[in-house]
Amino acid sequence: MKKKLVKHVTASFKEQFNAAPEYIFLSPGRINIIGEHVDYNDGFVLPAAINKYVCFAVSKNSDGKVNLFAKDLNESYSFDMDNNLKPADQMWANFFLGVAHEIKQRGLASKGVNIAFSSTIPMGAGLSSSAAVECGFAYALNSIYNLGLSKEDIALIGQKSEHTFVGVNCGIMDQFASVFGKKSKVIKLDCNTLEYEYHKADFKEYMLVLLDSKVKHTHLTSGYNDRRNEVEKGIAILKQHYPGVKTFRDLNEDKVHTVKDQLGDVIYRRCLFVVREIQRVLDAVAALEKQDFAGLGQLMYATHNGLSKNYEVSCEEIDFLVDAVRADETVLGARMMGGGFGGCSINLVKKDAADALIARVAKEYKEKFNIKLEAYKVKVAKGTSLYTS
Ligand code: GLA
DSSP: HHHHHHHHHHHHEEEEESSOOEEEEEEEEEEEEEOOGGGGGTTOOOOOEEEEEEEEEEEEEESSSSEETTTTEEEEEEETSSOOOOOOOOOHHHHHHHHHHHHHTOOOOOOOEEEEEEOSTTSSSSHHHHHHHHHHHHHHHHHHHTTOOOOHHHHHHHHIIIIIIIOOOSOOOOOHHHHBBBBBEEEEEETTTOOOOEOOOOTTTEEEEEEEOOOOOOTSSHHHHHHHHHHHHHHHHHHSSSSSSSSGGOOOHHHHHTTTTOOOHHHHHHHHHHHHHHHHHHHHHHHHHHHOOOHHHHHHHHHHHIIIISSOOOOOHHHHHHHHHHHHHEEEEEOOOTTOOOEEEEEEEEEHHHHHHHHHHHHHHHHHOOOOOEEEEEOOOSEEEEOOO
16 A cells, blocks of 8 residues: 555655655654543643555756645646745645744744655544644655654644634644654653653554545534644643642642633643543543553543543534444444544454454444545554655
């Protein structure tokens, strides 16, 4: 699959730019085992990069321009690195413009490049195709022009460009997972300090299956930024009440409960979800280490309930997909994954039962919503890198 993608993008580059590309970069999408909507709340997350990629065929050029060809859309876009960069009408171009802008803001001198790119990460499915584009582009410029950026810098540049050029006030999880991914490892990331450690992504006789609702979200119009505003209000009220508290990490359920009246019902439920979810990630890492997959699965279900009922970022279709597997003994856990309002559920499923499960749920889903379910049996893969055949 990877080879096919590389071949396809190489051919597209040749067609566009009349020469073979000098470099190929691959930048992966991500899954998240647990720890949802807590990256921007100083929590922990447990993501991993997956074997679905944005592939970039790249060559230096001498005219100072970034010439882009989006093969999947059959669209081109060019901009001059020396110009004052502003968001464009072509949404996808903003992933590149934002990164270029951030690199310039850091006083780094990047020059021109020709790029053709294509992706096997489904868009709007909660697998962070946008972070993969941002990080892949930053990584490519850094490698080609020796900008001296660390992996952390690349992730932060990707995140910042999402804030400023795309308008989504995202956390750091997606970009971090895309850049720091490692084969067969999940990343436990402390989103407060950006300290991280790898844990084995070996689920023995179980595997991860994503069920794509095909309900496309865009966090620009979803409630993503609203949630951020709500928890910001929440933490401000909690800090007033508990002067020692700096972040959600310093709180627990009881403390949030005590302030319920001041928070009001909605913000109370948002804050309650956050403190519970932060704790669940720690419990999940312990379960993973003990190979207690049943325990891990229960935590995933608990996360889903919280996301659906208290944080309110799920949707009817995703709730249906999670409910459809709850009573199935071949599934240990399932939950909505990513920003929400559509996208995929992530399921921990007995390997030899995965095909039957997918067939059953696809049938039920089609009957209920008349939507053709897509399923991905993902593998945990390495992060953004230069491809060498
Ligand atoms: C999106 C954002 C991430 C994170 C998740 C929810 O994917 O880009 O930063 O907040 O939603 O966990």
